[in-house]
Amino acid sequence: MHHNVIRRVIVLGLIAILGIIGMQTYWVATTWNLNDTEFSQKAQLALYGVARQLAAENDADLPKRDIVRQRSSNYFIVNTESEINAQRLEYLMQQELQRLHLDVDFEYAIFDCSTNEMAYGGYCTAESQQLPTDPETGSYLPPDEGLLYYFGVKFPTRVGYIWQKMQLVVFLSVILILTVAFFAYSLLVILRQRRLATMQKEFIDNMTHEFKTPLSTIRIAAGVLARDPHVAGDARLSRYAQLIHAQYQRLNEQVENVLQIASTEKGGFTLRRERIDLQELLPPLLSSARARTEERDGHLSWQLPDRAVPLYADPLHLTNILHSLLDNAIKYGGTPPRIAITGHVADRHLHLSIHDDGPGIAAEHQERVFEKFYRVPTGDVHDVKGFGLGLYYVRQICRAHGWNIRVESAPGYGTALHLRLPLTPVPQAAVPA
Template sequence: MNDKIIRRVLIFGAVAILGIVAVQSYWGISTWNINEEEFHQKASQALFNVAKDMAKLSGATLPPREVIKQRTNNYYLVNVEYEINSISLEASLHKELEAIGLNIPFEYAVYDCYTDEMQYMAYCTDRPVDKANLELGNLPKDNQNESNYYFGVKFPTRAGYLFNKIQLFLFLTLILFITVAFFGYAMSVILRQKRLSDMQKDFINNMTHEFKTPISTIKISADVFLNNPDVRQNERLLRYAGIIKEQNLRLNHQVEKVLQLAKVEGDNFELKKESLDLTEVLLPILESTKLRVEDVNGKLDYSIPEHAIMIRADKFHLTNILHNLLDNAIKYCCEYPQIRVELTEEKGRAHLTIADQGVGIKKEHLPHIFDKFYRVPTGDVHNVKGFGLGLFYVKNICDAHQWKLQLESENGKGTQVSIRIPVG
């Protein structure tokens, strides 16, 4: 995963999380405000009904305005114009609060005009409550009230009542926090793995670059040995010198493959596209490959149009992927390589097909065939060497050119690779 993708994941993830948190917060605040308003309306309605019932029993009338006065969010004063009977008041409070669906503990006090103080009456609840956690008895009088008759009702457990009303919101908020925590943990793991991957990649690239000097030195030394008259006259020394050069070339090929892949995976990778004749590029590669195939008693047939097929491509990487595909066709043969290469032009696209009659690939391995370092188990074939980078490189180069790459294979019957390239 490159830096751009990780940066996008972090940005989009952060934006998504912030959006969800904002929506959740708005929903929470709105829900709380709605429940507060609902509580206030129910409490005011119930207390007004109490005042009306008590007035009816006393044969009195209610004040023309400000019958219900909210002092705090859980403390209400009720103005009346009659003497209050505490027993009737408590019974009426129970009845009206239950009737309106506000089943919540309350405490009440009655104003005593003779002492000019609120006379605390009782804390009323129909279920056991830990009073130690409640602030009870604080029902102050109204210093701005000129009436001689009023009572106060307080709901000490109002906050708990409202929290119970938003339990679903609290549960979803908990899930949100867990999700945010998991996202943060996942991002830390990804960044840590990216750091380790970069360190590993840098180590491999540096090590590979360091190999270039001794490889070049060995090549020069091998050429000197091969050109030395004394060595050429000694069959044994000549054979060993040839082995040294051959293995040196093989090692250099693998090092070049790793370096090419490092360039492709780099953030600053750019193709150097130019106008190319695909037939002109392909023909010498096929001719040299045909000699290699015939050396091992194989056969390579190809069909290429005589006219030019012009494409826009990076010649260096195009040549590399063609060599890679043909090398695979040779390596993964059953006994002798049988390869067919066909180039056609149709509907503004060049269609290049490389087919072999080799060992093929089992169906379960096909989804991973272009993965980095992935190598298909070859059963009884043990002479196939490599790092699992060839097809990964081919896929990346085709993607960089925006070419369509397709691989079809059947176990024991061979593999066919097709590349569709825009002409122009």
């Protein structure tokens, strides 16, 4: 993956994550505020209802204003201006809270005029049960100045009640945190894999370039050795010289494949397209492929259009991919190899097919044959050597040209590779007036 692509993924991912976190934070804060406001409103309504009923029972009038004062987020002062019975207060509080569906614990205290302090009343749960509480160990409910008959109510479980109302929001927030953590972990894995892939690629590139000098030396030495009269006159030495040259050609071909792949991945290659006739390009390739096929007692046949096949392509890369496809067909076309090349023109395209009678490829491997370094598993048998770069190079060049390539195969029925190449209109000669 290119450095710019990695950078875009990181930046866009961070922007998306920050946006999602910002929206989630705003949602949580807004939901909290709404639930807190709802709690305060219900608590004040319940306390006002209690004050109104106490005043009615005492035949007293409620103050015109400031009946319920919120001293803190969970502590309220209620002014009644009439005497307050503790048991009756507790009962009315429970009834009002149940009526408003405010299932929350509370504790209360009543102002004592004789001591000028708050007399702790008790702690009541949402299940309408009073817990035995020592007034000295209960919560401190501060008094209010300027009032004579009033009581204070504190809701110690207010925060837990609000969080309980926000269970869905909390659940979604946890999911979001896990998603962010997974994204961060995935990003670290991507960066680590990118670094390892870069190191591997640089190592292969450097190693391949280092092979060029000794290969050139081997080629020259093998040529000199083969031309020596003493070696040429000795059948055993001549066979060794030919073996050295053949192995040089094989290794040099693999090195060139690696270098070509490296140049295509770096974007360092440029297609030099020109108008060419495939009928002029194919004969040398077919002649060479037929000779190699017949060396293995195989058979190569072709059936191509009997007319010009004009293409707009890079002749070097087109030659390379056709050579690679023919080479694959020869290597994997069975023993002995039987290869058939067919081509026909339809819809202003050349449909070229290279078919062999080899063992075929299972469906789960057909798409992966175009991946770099991928080779169809053959167990412990490795009759055909290679790096798995040929078809990868073919697909890269086809993509650069905008061509279509696909594989058609089945185990036991051979393999066919289909190319679809657009034809280039041949300009008509000017007709003299």
